[in-house]
Every structure is written in structure tokens, then in C-alpha cells.
Amino acid sequence: MKDGGKLFLPSLSIDCAIFGFHSGQLKVLLLKMKHVKKWSLPGGFVFREEDTDDAAARVLQERTGIDKLFLQQFRVFGNPGRSDASVHRQSMKKDGFPANDKHWILQRFVTIGYYALVEFSHVNPLPDDLSEACQWWGLAEMPDLMMDHRHILDAALDALRLHLNYHPVGYNLLPDIFTMPQLQKLYETILGKKLDRRNFQRKMLGYQILKRLKEPKPGVAHKSPYQYSFDLQKYHKALKEGLKGGW
Amino acid sequence: MKDGGKLFLPSLSIDCAIFGFHSGQLKVLLLKMKHVKKWSLPGGFVFREEDTDDAAARVLQERTGIDKLFLQQFRVFGNPGRSDASVHRQSMKKDGFPANDKHWILQRFVTIGYYALVEFSHVNPLPDDLSEACQWWGLAEMPDLMMDHRHILDAALDALRLHLNYHPVGYNLLPDIFTMPQLQKLYETILGKKLDRRNFQRKMLGYQILKRLKEPKPGVAHKSPYQYSFDLQKYHKALKEGLKGGW
């Protein structure tokens, strides 16, 4: 923090919308900084000799403990009015830092927006030194976010929905073994609307990225559904080359 | 240039792939810097209190003289190895600048990639102070580009093709009045493949963004085609809300 000006690229930051899926709800990982009332997206800065994508992966690793995940850069937010130095000024004051308007963190920042998809159960939310909390929030009951983070989150969600039209989603959000209703619920949650069960299945199977396991799911009420896992080879091929059609 | 370090955000740059359409070919506007053998994409830097999108618009305005155009941010290139200080070091040397390794332009730059669509005939290519040439190049006969600009250009073209799937294109690339074959040629050029004339017409008319003029195009050989112009209201609505289907 003190040496940030030397370590990091100046005036450039990274913000990540980290999505997880749990109990039928899309969740976002948020941080609460000390001495600041509002919550914020996990973010960070880029080391002088670091790739920006690596920096984003590092931020995620630090916050979630996960190092293999789906990470996608989606937009730059470069409005000069988006930075709000007062947040940091206030925070520094309470931490006993000398009030220095030249401090590197008080400058204007252009931020690169990333979104990430992670498997909820694998995540161990970790606050950083400057934060007092790091936890999941359901999209429905979001708290107030600082600066333009709400705007960034909304844009991330839009980008994710668009992504859904052309690429498979699920490997990073579901357990290795899952059922078709689980996958459907995920899609419905991301899209924010109901889908027809039968049409969904037909379409998803048509993508040819699923492997059906022999044994149906045991110990559940009602008819036990088949279990699936992703055919990773075909899944990644589809990720790279894209699917056709849209929702 | 000398005061760049004070005027601009450090370590952040902008590069634009400016596309135009002329004589059945997609063209890209390139710059040739003095004392440097390779060509480059028009680019620039962001003023301390300037929006990044505004900075991109400014770069375009300076290079083309056009202030109303289609401009789209599409990706950040943040590999630390992408910058090549030797280019500028060489250039500075020949210009008689003192060899100073601390000069702001010799640092590493993260660049924001934009692509722009402009109407070829409206453009008046203008070199800047540091360049000796600014001209259109057909995609087929591109010269060597400096640093990773070839990579940026390829990514821009990919982004444009993807854009074509969901949004109308043409208003910024064609004259106000045009014919269906002209529009089709544009699409074929961007996509790099032939399209069926009759199916193209059906699909394009289905978008409901065209207005057919009463008079067919005069003074041409063969059957004279109808003339069209974009219904700007519907065009912009489609730009905003997106079209469905893909190519």
C-alpha cells in the first residue's frame, strides 16, 4: 500500500465480478473495506511487469483461493469521474496515514472489468488487509456498492448473458457431476427467466458437450434424474469455436 | 511529446483499427512513423482528465477529420512484452532527443483496443507530427506492422465479425444512398466469404432497418437496382437492442 506507487502501474486498476452459484441463486463475491460503509467488487492493481490478465487471476486467487477458473475481460471503464478519492482519503485518515493529496491511490484510475465464474463450494472467501469482510451476496439482496461498482457489475452480468449465447457455461459454476435440472437452473438464474425443461434438454444435448453417466442420481425423491459431466475436450472446443443460436 | 508525462495518463495507450470500405475492399488506415520502417495503427494517449472513449474519438478525429463515427472498444492488450521501447528509442535518437531511459514513452504500455467504422469518401487521412505517412491499406496487401499491432488488428476484425451477428452495420461504411448489392458486398468483405444474393436480400429486408427509395439507380448497365437508405431510427434501435440470428 505504501509502496504501491512504485510496485504498480499507475492509474490502472482491475475490478472483478466473481460469480458463483448456490442454492438456486447467482451470487457475487463482495468486499467490505475498513472504515467505508459501502461494499466493493474485489479488485487490485497491475505490477509493473505483470500481464493484466495475470493480475486479474492473482486478485481472484487471493480472494477465493482458486487458481483454475474462468476469467474474462469484458470492458474498460475510463470515465474520469468514476474515481472517488474521498473514499481512500477517509480510509487513510482513520488508519493514521498522513493526509497527502499526492498519494498514488488518490489519483484517477482507469479500471479493466473482468468477470469470473467459480464453483461456489470450492471458494474460501478471504478478506485482504484493507478489508474487514469478504462474502457472497445474492443478486437480489445486493448492498450499496462504492463508486461505479454497481454499474460495472451490471455490465458484467450483461456480458455474461451475451457470452451464454455463444459459449457453453457451467464447468466453472457446477460440481463435476450434475443433473440436467441443475444445469437448467443455472441457465435460468443467469438469464433471469424460466426456460422450458424439455426444450432446454434437447438444445443442451444437441451441443454434444455432455457425457451421460450410467447411474442415475441416488437417494432423491421422485424420479431420479440422469447424471452428467462435461466432456472437457468438446467443452473447450465449443468455448473456443463458439456455439450457434441464442436464447 | 516532451510534456507527455505530465499531460497523459502514464502507461496507458489507445490503438484504433479504423475500417473503411472502398472499391469492394475493406481498408484499414495505417500510420508510418518517422525513422521507423514498419507501419502502425493510429493511436494515442489519454489526457489526465479525459474519458478513454473520448480519447479514442479524439485520435480518430485527428487522423480522419471525422467526428461522427462508429467507435467500439473491444479489448485490452496488457502483455508486458508487447511494448517495444527500442522503436521509440531509435526514433528519439534520430530526432536528436537526449538518450534518456526514463522518458515516459519508453515505459511499458497497456493499450485499449478500439475499432471504428468510417465512410471512406469522407475521410481525409492526416499524418501527425511524428509520422511521415497516413494512408489506407487493403486487408490483403498489409505491410508489416510494428509491435503487436497485427495481432490487435486481427482481434479487431474478429470483434467486428462478431458484432455483425447481432447488430446492423453499414451506416458508417456506406454512402447515405446505396443499393442492395453494395450492402451485400460490404458484408461479404467483412466476413470474407460469399453470400447468396437472394437470401441476403430477404434477411436484410427482414431487419426492417432499410427504406427503399422510389427511384432506381440511374445510368447503370444491366437491370437498375433499387436504392436504399437506412431508417436511422430503427437502425439505432437495432444497434441498441441487437438483432437475432447469425451468419
Next chain:
DNA sequence: TTTTCATTGCGTCACTGTGACACAAGCTAC
């Protein structure tokens, strides 16, 4: 003038993907 021919406008046909929905099978709770 007549013929030729490239070009354009419009229509047809088959196939595919998709939304809406019916029906049977499996499992639990009563």
C-alpha cells in the same frame, strides 16, 4: 433492330432449430 447476357427482384422447396405441449415412467409419501 434483334439477340445476347449479366444483373436484379421475387418466389419455391426442403431442412433445421425452436416454442408449446402431451404422455409415460419412476420414486416418495400417505
Next chain:
DNA sequence: GTAGCTTGTGTCACAGTGACGCAATGAAAA
């Protein structure tokens, strides 16, 4: 067993799309 829910599979109608036929137009060639 029966009721009630969930899941697997199939049907049907419709829209979008690729492939292609055919007539109209108008300049150029015969």
C-alpha cells in the same frame, strides 16, 4: 395401492435459412 411430483421422450406447428428457379430489365453485341 393411490396421489403427487419429477424426469425422459416424443409430437406438432412455425419461423429462419440455404439452395435454387424464373421472369423482368436494360446495356452491349450481332
